[in-house]
Each structure stands twice: as structure tokens, then as C-alpha cells.
Amino acid sequence: MINDKNSQGIVDIIAEYARKQSLFIMAYGTGCGAIEIPPTLTSRYDAERLGIRGAATPRQADVLLITGYLATKSLKRVIRVYEQMQAPKYVIGFGSCTINGGMYWDSYNTINLLDKYIPVDVYINGCMPRPEAVIAGFEKLKELIQSGNALGWKKYEDNLEEYRENQKKVIVNWQMPDYNW
Amino acid sequence: MREETTTLYLGPQHPGITGNMMVKLQVRGDTVEKAETHIGYLHRGFEKLMERRNWLQSFTIVCRICVPEPDPNEENYARGVEEIEGREVPERAKYIRVMVLELARLASYMLWYGGQAGSAGLYTMGQWSVGDRNYILDLFEELTGGRVYHMYIWPGGVRRDLPEGFGDKVLKTMDYLEKRLDEYDRLLFDNSIFQKRAQGVGIIDPKKAIEWGVVGPPLRGCGIPSDVRKDDPYEVYDKLDFEVPNIDGNSDVWARALVRRQEMRESIKIVRQVIEKMPSGEYYNKIPNPLKWSIPKGDAYVKTESARGEFAYYMVSDGSDKPRRVHVKGPAYVHGITLLENLLVGENIADVSFIMNSLGTCPPEMER
Amino acid sequence: MENKELVLENTLVQALQEGFTRLEATVKRKARVEAKIDKDILPSLLLFAKEKLGYNHLSHIGCVDWIEDGLFEIVYILWHPTEKINLLIKASTERENAIMPNIDYIWRQANTYEREMREMFGIEFPGLVGRKDFILEDWQDIPPMRRDFDTEKYVNEHFFNRPGREDAKDVREQVAKRSGEDIPEFAKKYSRK
Numbered sequence: 001m002i003n004d005k006n007s008q009g010i011v012d013i014i015a016e017y018a019r020k021q022s023l024f025i026m027a028y029g030t031g032c033g034a035i036e037i038p039p040t041l042t043s044r045y046d047a048e049r050l051g052i053r054g055a056a057t058p059r060q061a062d063v064l065l066i067t068g069y070l071a072t073k074s075l076k077r078v079i080r081v082y083e084q085m086q087a088p089k090y091v092i093g094f095g096s097c098t099i100n101g102g103m104y105w106d107s108y109n110t111i112n113l114l115d116k117y118i119p120v121d122v123y124i125n126g127c128m129p130r131p132e133a134v135i136a137g138f139e140k141l142k143e144l145i146q147s148g149n150a151l152g153w154k155k156y157e158d159n160l161e162e163y164r165e166n167q168k169k170v171i172v173n174w175q176m177p178d179y180n181w
Numbered sequence: 182m183r184e185e186t187t188t189l190y191l192g193p194q195h196p197g198i199t200g201n202m203m204v205k206l207q208v209r210g211d212t213v214e215k216a217e218t219h220i221g222y223l224h225r226g227f228e229k230l231m232e233r234r235n236w237l238q239s240f241t242i243v244c245r246i247c248v249p250e251p252d253p254n255e256e257n258y259a260r261g262v263e264e265i266e267g268r269e270v271p272e273r274a275k276y277i278r279v280m281v282l283e284l285a286r287l288a289s290y291m292l293w294y295g296g297q298a299g300s301a302g303l304y305t306m307g308q309w310s311v312g313d314r315n316y317i318l319d320l321f322e323e324l325t326g327g328r329v330y331h332m333y334i335w336p337g338g339v340r341r342d343l344p345e346g347f348g349d350k351v352l353k354t355m356d357y358l359e360k361r362l363d364e365y366d367r368l369l370f371d372n373s374i375f376q377k378r379a380q381g382v383g384i385i386d387p388k389k390a391i392e393w394g395v396v397g398p399p400l401r402g403c404g405i406p407s408d409v410r411k412d413d414p415y416e417v418y419d420k421l422d423f424e425v426p427n428i429d430g431n432s433d434v435w436a437r438a439l440v441r442r443q444e445m446r447e448s449i450k451i452v453r454q455v456i457e458k459m460p461s462g463e464y465y466n467k468i469p470n471p472l473k474w475s476i477p478k479g480d481a482y483v484k485t486e487s488a489r490g491e492f493a494y495y496m497v498s499d500g501s502d503k504p505r506r507v508h509v510k511g512p513a514y515v516h517g518i519t520l521l522e523n524l525l526v527g528e529n530i531a532d533v534s535f536i537m538n539s540l541g542t543c544p545p546e547m548e549r
Numbered sequence: 550m551e552n553k554e555l556v557l558e559n560t561l562v563q564a565l566q567e568g569f570t571r572l573e574a575t576v577k578r579k580a581r582v583e584a585k586i587d588k589d590i591l592p593s594l595l596l597f598a599k600e601k602l603g604y605n606h607l608s609h610i611g612c613v614d615w616i617e618d619g620l621f622e623i624v625y626i627l628w629h630p631t632e633k634i635n636l637l638i639k640a641s642t643e644r645e646n647a648i649m650p651n652i653d654y655i656w657r658q659a660n661t662y663e664r665e666m667r668e669m670f671g672i673e674f675p676g677l678v679g680r681k682d683f684i685l686e687d688w689q690d691i692p693p694m695r696r697d698f699d700t701e702k703y704v705n706e707h708f709f710n711r712p713g714r715e716d717a718k719d720v721r722e723q724v725a726k727r728s729g730e731d732i733p734e735f736a737k738k739y740s741r742k
Contacts, residue, residue, distance in 0.1 A: 027196040030246040035329055035604040043312030056196045069538045074222040077193050100711040103242055108700040110694050113709045128329045172687035221684035229700050262637040345684050391606045391630050412633045499605040508611035519658045548684045
């Protein structure tokens with residue numbers, strides 16, 4: 001999945017450069033990490049100077065922030081949101097709970113490994129990650145975008161069946177349209 | 182005129198909703214005819230997890246129950262354990278606890294300022310108040326090591342003493358905030374957009390409010406000065422001088438906003454008194470080895486006044502090293518479900534998130 | 550216990566015992582009075598407390614699973630807005646086919662608590678309206694808050710686990726090794742297998 005610099009054409013490099021400059025976050029506070037998003041976006045940390053800001057609808061957003069644990073009921077909505085977003089799209093796993101379940105590893109209602117259900121490009125660890133950590137995570141994402149390695153969305157398209165199988169293991173009543181690319 | 186109604190799903194993914202929840206609206210035109218709250222998007226099963234963890238391990242997860250204001254949870258849990266066990270708390274620890282609780286209340290209200298104004302389309306307010314909230318979080322960070330989750334108030338006292346010169350820093354921040362509050366007044370309360378949006382919207386019937394289970398600022402907005410800090414004093418609130426706002430208003434969004442505005446000044450007053458009266462001495466009554474620590478059989482009902490209202494814990498111990506049951510009831514459990522469903526009927530769609538913000542609906546404490 | 554301080558509490562206990570014969574009432578501490586009653590007369594006690602005694606604020610309904618005794622203990626906590634007393638009323642029901650009287654005609658917010666208890670403990674409330682799925686969605690196991698529900702087993706069956714690092718070490722053993730002491734007997738059960 002790792003691209004080397006040589007496989008990128010000049011158009012790709014320009015396009016990726018443009019993409020990384022404006023990252024719109026999907027406004028969906030899926031977990032408790034959503035509490036550190038307002039400080040990140042407001043006056044002190046002011047993430048907007050780095051091209052990071054909120055977007056209200058999936059179609060306009062580039063980045064899906066999974067802020068912490070995902071209850072199985074939320075997972076269904078997150079998948080729906082993720083599939084509505086337009087490629088190229090990136091996922092940031094925010095907080096320890098997305099990495100291994102964190103504090104809620106033995107909870108019957110939260111998933112433990114986020115990247116089994118949707119592809120994750122960058123993880124930010126901590127409970128809660130500070131706004132500086134959030135910004136650092138976004139900087140890392142920008143690096144990945146520029147080098148053409150933030151390809152989670154492609155991975156999702158290629159391995160859709162595998163992801164779908166995992167998702168349907170948790171979501172009992174799958175009443176959603178089955179997208180296929 | 183068309184007769185049929187439309188079903189509108191507000192949330193869980195919606196910029197105006199307060200957290201990860203959903204309100205299913207039946208609308209005719211833009212008037213809400215029926216509202217139904219759907220929750221469960223944040224359910225983690227805290228009460229089950231606490232049954233599996235010992236008394237000290239449970240302490241680390243209780244603060245995660247309510248994200249905007251975690252400290253009342255810690256305080257409730259600690260006080261519940263102390264009540265069942267009969268453990269004394271040093272006087273200094275009680276003062277420190279009150280200081281932390283009031284700072285948390287201020288931080289929570291400042292987030293509310295941003296949310297309430299943002300849902301009326303006034304985004305400058307959020308930039309100011311959420312930015313200034315960082316100064317309080319800085320204090321928390323110095324005191325406890327964490328900005329959001331502190332895990333500071335634990336059974337037997339608090340986790341560490343105040344750092345050197347901390348009192349002065351708190352007072353300095355309070356002076357700054359007091360100055361800023363006047364500016365907030367000019368920005369939000371003098372703003373005719375906010376006045377027109379807030380007055381006469383989301384009216385709770387004052388005669389029914391107590392029976393409906395309304396608590397906290399919405400109840401005080403009805404002109405009923407009910408506050409756990411006065412009615413059932415805990416820690417050292419009975420030794421402090423403060424007033425409960427008595428708003429002779431219309432019990433609408435505006436009245437609730439006035440209550441919160443006044444309470445911020447009262448909180449600043451309390452913090453100043455606490456720093457002044459803080460006794461010296463121990464801050465922690467040491468608990469035994471946490472792995473062997475079991476609590477005698479019994480139960481306790483403890484409650485705290487959080488920024489959104491009465492936060493109550495019903496705790497049961499069966500004599501073992503793990504809690505038998507910790508039942509958490511946050512204020513939003515009533516405000517966000519039965520009260521909201523009834524208040525929204527007849528309101529405009531545009532006011533839905535405005536009313537939700539004024540009630541302080543916070544989904545993580547509804548479903549835990 | 551100083552009787553002078555607890556005048557209101559003691560009057561309440563008396564009033565309850567006069568009104569109901571099969572009732573045990575005790576003063577737990579200042580502002581906390583506890584009463585135990587049979588579940589069949591629970592609604593009439595709640596109505597009595599609300600209409601006659603002025604306890605018109607329902608603060609809380611909690612449920613405790615006493616699996617050893619085969620009982621669910623349900624506690625209703627009422628609040629008197631002027632006398633400032635919390636009245637805890639406890640009633641029990643059998644764990645098998647648990648049924649409790651529905652009280653949402655007395656306080657409408659009781660509906661929320663009852664729907665949650667129906668979902669989390671499997672207690673039935675005859676006449677309770679509202680969606681079956683309240684917090685959980687498409688739940689197929691036994692109600693999760695019951696003591697016999699094993700959440701760790703459920704997690705292992707339904708969710709993935711990230712394998713630990715290969716060089717992960719048991720902290721307890723490392724500390725014991727460094728300080729040259731043995732791990733105490735009681736702490737051994739917590740060690741990594």
C-alpha cells in the first residue's frame with residue numbers, strides 16, 4: 001500500500017498539495033473526544049489557520065474524526081456517514097479507545113478495534129488527546145497526503161467484502177443501502 | 182395547505198445537536214408536532230463495568246460519564262464510598278473539592294455560552310468563551326495533570342495537594358474572568374438577536390416543574406430557587422456565603438440564560454472565599470491497600486449540584502472489593518427525554534437545538 | 550442519634566407507619582429516610598407520599614440485582630421540596646419473570662426509568678408504552694445489566710482484540726524483581742497468566 005515518490009506524477013503532486021491545505025472535518029462528535037474539538041477550533045489553538053475546519057454534511061467533508069469509543073449503535077451511523085463522503089477521504093482515530101478499546105475494552109456495547117470496520121489513516125492516542133496532539137495528528141495526515149500514502153479509502157474499496165463481513169458481525173439489522181464502487 | 186406531516190431526523194450526525202443523540206421530529210410546515218428522543222449512541226455500560234472493577238479502579242472511570250463536567254461524578258462517587266465506609270475526610274480536602282467543583286462549573290458554563298450562542302448563529306461568543314475556558318483548563322492541568330479528565334477527587338480526600346502559589350493563580354484567573362463576563366454580557370445578553378430568539382421560547386410550566394422532575398438551572402429559571410448546595414449541603418457549602426439566583430422570569434430560554442449568567446458570578450465568589458478560608462493540614466485520609474480494600478455492606482444516595490442540575494448516585498456495596506451497583510442519574514436523564522419531548526411540541530424547527538442547549542441535554546449521562 | 554435534629558425525619562417515619570401496616574421505615578441519617586414495602590402496595594404508597602405528604606419530586610429509580618437471593622430490589626427515591634428530605638422506598642420482585650407495577654401515571658418521567666429497566670434487567674411493567682429498544686439496538690443476548698451476563702465473554706465472541714506486544718512484561722513481576730521482594734499472595738490472582 002506504500003507509495004514511493006516516483007509513482008506520483010506531477011499532477012498528483014500538485015493535487016495532493018492542494019488537498020492537504022484544506023481539511024474539512026465531518027461535524028460528528030461520535031464520542032467523548034468531541035469535547036476537545038471546540039478548543040482546537042477556537043481562538044487559542046485556532047486550527048483554522050492550518051486549513052482545518054468543520055463541515056456540516058458528509059458530502060462536503062474530507063476527514064472523519066472518530067472521537068473515541070464507538071457504540072455499536074453509533075458504528076452503523078458512522079459507516080453510513082463514511083460511505084457518503086466523497087473520495088479522497090481520510091479517517092482519524094482519536095483517543096485510545098479507537099486503538100484497542102481503551103477503558104472500555106470489556107464493554108458489551110463498544111467496538112475495540114476501529115480499523116477492522118473502517119480504514120484508519122492516523123491514530124492520535126491519549127485519553128483525552130490535547131489540542132496540540134490533535135493538531136500534530138493533522139500534520140501527520142498532511143504528510144501522508146503529500147506523499148500519497150493516505151489511501152485508506154482505496155483500501156476500503158479494494159477490501160470492501162472483508163470490511164462488510166466484519167461490520168455485519170456487529171450490526172445485526174443491516175438496513176442500509178449496499179454501496180459498491 | 183398540505184395536511185400531512187413529515188418525519189425529520191435531527192441527528193445523530195447534525196451540527197446543531199448537543200452530542201451524539203437523535204431527536205425524531207414530526208413536523209407540519211416548520212412546526213414540531215411530536216418529538217421523540219433516541220439515545221444509546223454513546224452507551225458504554227458503565228454500571229456493568231464498575232461491577233467488574235474494584236473500588237479504586239471504578240474511581241478512574243466514573244469521571245468519563247459526563248464529558249463537559251466530570252468532577253461532580255468523581256465527587257459523588259468519592260462521597261458515596263465515604264458514606265458507606267464511614268471514612269472521614271480532612272477539612273482541607275473538602276475545601277479543595279469545592280474549589281475544583283466550582284472551577285468545573287465555570288468551565289462547563291463557558292462551554293454552554295458557546296453552544297447556546299452558536300445555536301442562535303452567534304459564533305463570536307463561542308470563540309471568546311471557549312477560548313477563555315482554556316485558562317480554567319490550564320489550572321486543572323497544573324493541579325491534576327489533565328485538561329478534561331482529572332481523576333482528582335477520590336475516596337478519602339484529593340489526590341494531591343495544591344501546588345505552590347496555586348491560590349494566587351486561581352485568583353488571577355478569577356479576576357480576568359470577572360472582567361470578561363461583563364464583555365460576554367455586552368456580546369450576548371445585549372444582543373437583540375439573542376433577546377428575540379430566547380424570550381418566550383421553550384417555556385416550562387412553573388407549577389408542574391417539580392413534579393416533572395426538572396432540576397438545576399431550568400428549575401431556577403422557573404423562579405424556584407432550588408439548589409442541592411443549599412438544600413442538602415455537602416462538603417463545606419454550608420460554611421460559604423453565596424446566593425441561589427431567583428429569576429422572576431418567564432421560565433423560558435432567556436430566564437435559564439440569566440440564571441447561568443448570575444451563577445457564574447456566584448461561582449467566582451465561592452472560589453475566592455474558598456481560597457481565603459482554605460485551612461492547612463492533611464489533604465488525604467489514606468485508604469488501605471486498594472487490592473484488599475473492601476467496603477462494608479450498605480447503600481448510599483448522594484447528590485451534587487452540577488452545572489446542569491442535580492447529579493445523583495445510588496451506590497450499593499455487598500461487602501466485597503467491588504461495587505455491587507452504582508446507579509447514575511444525571512440531570513439530562515429527565516431534561517433530555519420526557520421534558521424535551523414535551524417542550525418541543527409547537528416550537529419551530531430552528532429552535533430545537535436552541536432549546537436543547539438551554540436545557541443542557543448531555544447524552545453521555547443519559548445512557549452512561 | 551439526636552432526636553432534636555431529626556424531628557422532620559421522625560415525623561415522616563411515624564406518618565408512614567400510621568398509613569401502612571406492612572412497612573418498615575427507618576431514619577438513615579439527616580435528610581435520608583428509608584422505607585421497605587411489598588411491591589403490590591407500592592403504587593398506593595407512592596401516591597400517598599406524593600399527594601398527602603408532599604413528596605412530589607421523583608428523583609431516581611434504581612435497580613439492584615441480588616442474584617444470590619433471586620431478587621431484584623428496586624429503589625424509588627422521592628424528594629420533598631420544602632422539608633428537604635429524600636425518601637427511599639424499596640420494593641423487591643422475583644428475578645424469574647420479574648414484574649413490577651407501572652407508575653408512570655404518577656410521575657411521567659418514571660416512564661424513562663422503566664423503559665431502561667425493562668431493557669437492562671428484563672423487568673416487565675404491565676401497561677408501559679414506549680419503544681422496546683431504548684438504549685441498545687437489536688440486542689439478542691440476555692439483558693446486559695443482569696449479574697449473570699458475562700460482558701467479557703460477550704466481547705470476546707463479538708469484537709476483535711488487538712494482540713498485546715510480544716515484549717510486554719508483567720508490571721507486578723518486574724517491580725517485585727527490581728525491589729527483590731516476592732509478590733504478596735493476594736496480588737497473585739491479578740498477575741498476567
